[in-house]
Amino acid sequence: MEKKQDKYPINHIIGFALSITLTIIAAWTALSSDLPVMWIIIAIMALAVIQAGIQLFMFMHITERGATHAPWNMMFHAFVIAAIVVAGSLFTMSFGFTHDHGGGDHEDNSGGAESHEESHDDHEGH
Known part of the structure; x- marks a missing residue:
């Protein structure tokens, strides 16, 4: 029962190249394309599903032992x-959750910044 062993993992190289290509396409779509925001989200989600499939079949060997x-x-x-x-x-x-929960104590902001700076100076050496 001799198994054929490939010395060069061509499937891993192809999967890696495809993953990098899909990542670059997704980054370009998000940063440089003039598509509407909804189409950018749809494109990134589609590329993510394709990349997940590549990960399953190329790296995690989902079909290696049979279905x-x-x-x-x-x-x-x-x-x-x-x-x-x-x-x-x-x-x-x-x-859009923020740290400001609408408390009534934050109306006078004049002393808040100074007390924060004093607190930061006290802990600077630690």
Whole structure:
């Protein structure tokens, strides 16, 4: 039972090159394209799904032992956790939460900056 061993991991090289290319395309789309914001978000999400597929098939060898041995249960739970993290991040970023919770004590800001600077000077040597 001799296995054929490739000395040069061509699949890993191709997967790495595709991942870098998709990352560069996503960065260009976000930073330099003149597309509307909704289309930029859709393009980045599509590129992220494609890159996740490349990661599964090129690096994590999801089809290496055949479809019957793929850890579908673990993949489903990982997808659910990733969806929760993404949804929570989008929720937090969308509603613009700040550190100022509307407290009434912040009306007079004249002494706040000075007391903060004094506090910073006290802890400067530590």
